[in-house]
Amino acid sequence: MDVDALLKELNPGGAYELRRDGYWAVWPDLDVRAMAELMRAREVRLSTMTGTPGADGSLRVIYHWDVGAHLLNLETTAIEGRLPTISDILPAADWIEREIRDYYATEFVGRETTEPLMLRETDAPGLFSRTSDVGHQTDPAVTARTTIAAKDGGSR
Template sequence: MTFDLETKLSSLAGAYKLIHAQDGSWLDAPDLNVVEMADLFLKIGLRLTTVTGIALEDGETQLIYHFMDGGTVLNVKVCTKKNVIASITSIMPSADWIEREIHDLYAVEFLGHPHLDRLVRPPELPIGFFREKGGEAGKQQRAQTQTKVS
């Protein structure tokens, strides 16, 4: 890659400090305009690998957009507002299924998605099946539920 990622990112409103880690660069930018981001990254040739959804305590969802190009890896962390965020499918068609799946499993609304239909679960089931705590908190929550049942 022939450009300076940090200089390019400085043109994005809401983009904060870039952290370089063993597995690439991480940008924590909860208020980032993802449409502007997608537009810029398409121009500089970054390929969207996928988006990770993580359910937060307050009903919001953290979305991590994972990009790469050759040996360059960039992960951008943003946050939904009222569990809503703009769709980037019109800019990056590879986001189509990714956004539909996050809508299906995390109940995130992607504004401007051309057809935000369910992807992996039947339409008669409620959305947001994956909104569950992981790690130690998830273990404790499941233990409490099992105690109540028994």
């Protein structure tokens, strides 16, 4: 499948780039439901989704797609902690949306229910957004790298 043509169909005129680790597009206002419908129609496989805090405190969500021999990464922003669900279009997104909800308290709008995946029923969502500085989210990958570097005696 032609990834360039797929990207142009999804967002005509939208900027993207080919990197060593695949195609990347950062589209903060991406219509994720239209994206999911197009990918399903083109038989593109959802590999996973990644949630990660942005520098401004927003949550970036990256949809990773397997497009034949290429990896396609589409990044968008959760507006006020909310994104439309795609789990009704692509059932593979169900567990991933639940995990992102557990870690970052993101609401996936349109889901009938969002049972915890990683937390207990009694735990409040937002495990990684709970810090002593209210309003700041800590990226667990950065925290892990810092901890490892401190143990190694250097920085990474």
